[in-house]
Amino acid sequence: MTTATIPATTERHAADAQAGPETRSAIARRPLAAVTGAEIQAPLIQGGHIRYANLDYGASAPALSVVSAYLNEILPFYASVHRGAGYASQISTSVYENARTIVRDFVGGRPDDAVIFTRNTTDSLNLLAGCLPVVDGVHSGDVLYLDIEHHANLLPWQGVPHRSVIAAPTLAGTLDLLRGELAHGGVSLLAVTGASNVTGEVLPIRALAALAHEYGARIVVDAAQLAPHRRIDIAADDVDYLAFSGHKLYAPFGAGVLVGRPDWLDAGTPHLAGGGAVQDARIDTVSWTTGPARHEGGSPNVLGAATLARATQVIADLDVDQWHAHENAIRSFLVEGLARIDGVTVHQIFSDSASFDAPTVEGPGGGAGTGTIGVVNFSLEGYDAGLVAAYLSAEHGIGLRDGRFCAHPLLRRLGLPSGSLRASFGLGSRLEDAKRLLTALQQLRQTGLGWDYVVDAGRWVPSNDTRTYPHWAPNTPGTAGAAPCTLD
Numbered sequence: 001m002t003t004a005t006i007p008a009t010t011e012r013h014a015a016d017a018q019a020g021p022e023t024r025s026a027i028a029r030r031p032l033a034a035v036t037g038a039e040i041q042a043p044l045i046q047g048g049h050i051r052y053a054n055l056d057y058g059a060s061a062p063a064l065s066v067v068s069a070y071l072n073e074i075l076p077f078y079a080s081v082h083r084g085a086g087y088a089s090q091i092s093t094s095v096y097e098n099a100r101t102i103v104r105d106f107v108g109g110r111p112d113d114a115v116i117f118t119r120n121t122t123d124s125l126n127l128l129a130g131c132l133p134v135v136d137g138v139h140s141g142d143v144l145y146l147d148i149e150h151h152a153n154l155l156p157w158q159g160v161p162h163r164s165v166i167a168a169p170t171l172a173g174t175l176d177l178l179r180g181e182l183a184h185g186g187v188s189l190l191a192v193t194g195a196s197n198v199t200g201e202v203l204p205i206r207a208l209a210a211l212a213h214e215y216g217a218r219i220v221v222d223a224a225q226l227a228p229h230r231r232i233d234i235a236a237d238d239v240d241y242l243a244f245s246g247h248k249l250y251a252p253f254g255a256g257v258l259v260g261r262p263d264w265l266d267a268g269t270p271h272l273a274g275g276g277a278v279q280d281a282r283i284d285t286v287s288w289t290t291g292p293a294r295h296e297g298g299s300p301n302v303l304g305a306a307t308l309a310r311a312t313q314v315i316a317d318l319d320v321d322q323w324h325a326h327e328n329a330i331r332s333f334l335v336e337g338l339a340r341i342d343g344v345t346v347h348q349i350f351s352d353s354a355s356f357d358a359p360t361v362e363g364p365g366g367g368a369g370t371g372t373i374g375v376v377n378f379s380l381e382g383y384d385a386g387l388v389a390a391y392l393s394a395e396h397g398i399g400l401r402d403g404r405f406c407a408h409p410l411l412r413r414l415g416l417p418s419g420s421l422r423a424s425f426g427l428g429s430r431l432e433d434a435k436r437l438l439t440a441l442q443q444l445r446q447t448g449l450g451w452d453y454v455v456d457a458g459r460w461v462p463s464n465d466t467r468t469y470p471h472w473a474p475n476t477p478g479t480a481g482a483a484p485c486t487l488d
């Protein structure tokens with residue numbers, strides 16, 4: 001693996017952010033921040049190598065180089081946390097506990113908000129599902145959610161009393177539908193994504209929080225996609241709970257986090273019964289502790305939490321104008337280019353997501369804003385999405401996501417039951433990645449596939465694939481993509 005040596009660029013981009021539109025789009029010619037692995041070479045099916053164009057940030061983003069360096073710095077001190085009197089244990093414990101404060105600051109948390117480290121966003125939302133208020137063994141309300149959600153923010157609620165709403169074709173209409181459902185009463189929690197992992201459209205979380213509270217419900221925001229792209233301030237937006245993952249936020253090791261009001265969490269069922277979660281345990285009884293430890297039984301992912309926290313510091317230091325200019329320039333270039341390719345359709349959920357401004361709350365679009373993040377969803381007429389993804393990888397060294405994005409209800413409703421394609425990008429991306437995608441799609445349209453492809457274990461792969469992987473990645477190239485999420 002190669003580490004790019006591009007500096008974190010504040011000076012270089014400052015002039016760009018001040019300049020006119022042409023110069024501003026120059027921002028996108030370079031990564032906004034250095035990421036580890038930016039220069040890795042992907043083998044091509046026809047022979048030779050090319051710089052890997054990573055357009056799959058929405059699945060897992062590459063580690064920021066600053067975060068990789070930090071990891072190397074703390075790794076020698078890696079030891080058990082909370083339980084050791086030794087020097088390394090004390091340092092690891094300090095790093096781990098300090099990570100909570102850093103993450104709380106990053107999301108604008110209230111002083112008493114709990115910060116619980118988890119495996120990922122999925123884990124965080126499952127944890128919250130176990131903490132919904134229960135009176136005399138009965139849940140005191142329903143969880144309300146939309147049909148646009150990632151399974152992580154949909155399936156945990158199916159196991160508790162719930163109601164779902166099919167989103168309207170507009171954000172404005174969707175807010176109305178949610179209002180109508182909330183007005184029936186009996187909703188304890190509104191669970192909503194901050195940004196769609198399918199289309200990148202941002203939801204107005206401040207307006208949604210105000211709506212939930214108007215009807216006595218709380219709100220949890222699935223910020224897995226939002227946090228890597230927008231500033232979040234849960235105190236200002238009055239969001240009760242927020243969940244996100246480190247691996248989408250430029251931190252390796254996949255830790256997640258749940259931040260939010262401590263009362264439900266302190267009363268809820270411990271998420272992982274075990275060491276560290278108790279005040280006292282007898283042979284057949286236990287008194288659970290409160291605070292984050294209640295839900296973090298067992299040895300925690302200290303490096304996951306530490307790198308997640310370090311990544312939030314880098315993101316917090318970004319100049320917001322530059323950050324958004326960089327991402328918007330790549331996105332608009334890609335969307336405009338896709339529109340020029342015969343047979344390509346770009347998918348979106350809401351017709352007003354570009355212009356929506358929540359009317360009843362202060363602030364643009366409600367807190368983290370509206371619009372779109374660095375995610376573009378599309379399909380190419382006449383081609384299976386999985387085949388296009390295999391072609392892009394094998395013949396052009398481009399990585400993006402195909403399938404149903406763990407959002408089956410939405411894909412079905414969008415008329416894409418067998419999936420579509422998703423290009424996603426972020427701090428380490430450059431305009432050239434989008435250009436390469438457009439060129440490859442044009443080529444596919446004009447001259448067709450340059451290789452034969454077959455379906456192997458449910459996934460399109462090039463036939464007679466002789467490319468090799470590094471010796472420490474022993475899967476043969478044809479099968480490496482056939483992960484359990486293939487049909488997701």
Ligand SMILES: Cc1ncc(COP(=O)(O)O)c(C=O)c1O
Nearest residue numbers: 120121122150152197224225245
């Ligand atoms: C919007 C959204 N929510 C939740 C998740 C689940 O995240 P994780 O896999 O880190 O649990 C994802 C992952 O793609 C996502 O995009």
